[in-house]
Amino acid sequence: MTIMYGDFMALKRYLLDTCTLIWYLENNERTKSIAEDIEYYQGNFALSMESLKELTHLLQYKKMKLDIDFGSLIKLLKKLNIDVIEFDINALKVLFSLPAYKEHPNPIDRHIISTAIAQHRILISGDSMFEKYTDFGLVFMQI
16 A cells, blocks of 8 residues: 555654665755654654665765764664664565565565564655555555
């Protein structure tokens, strides 16, 4: 199921995709609609450990640059009460049940999707490929 962002924010739990976190840190226009809610509805948002791994990879291999160091990023996540969720056995079970789409072979994305499904969280991302997984339990909000 794909949803629109907005109503009943305090009742929902969200998982931020890596790109959503990056855009938030860069004050990108795409996240303006959720930036205030991340700060106001603290405790409703989480990030997968897989996203932090992906971000580390992107920074170390100079595929992107951010104006924040790792320590400051962790402090910001704590300040905003954004939980970091591990990829666990429940997410692994979900991963095994997902189809392996040839046009979407990204293992990190699939781990993030599995985590969102296993944790019953709405996944916020700019990646339109995530729509493919809504038939398998993913609740997805594209920004």
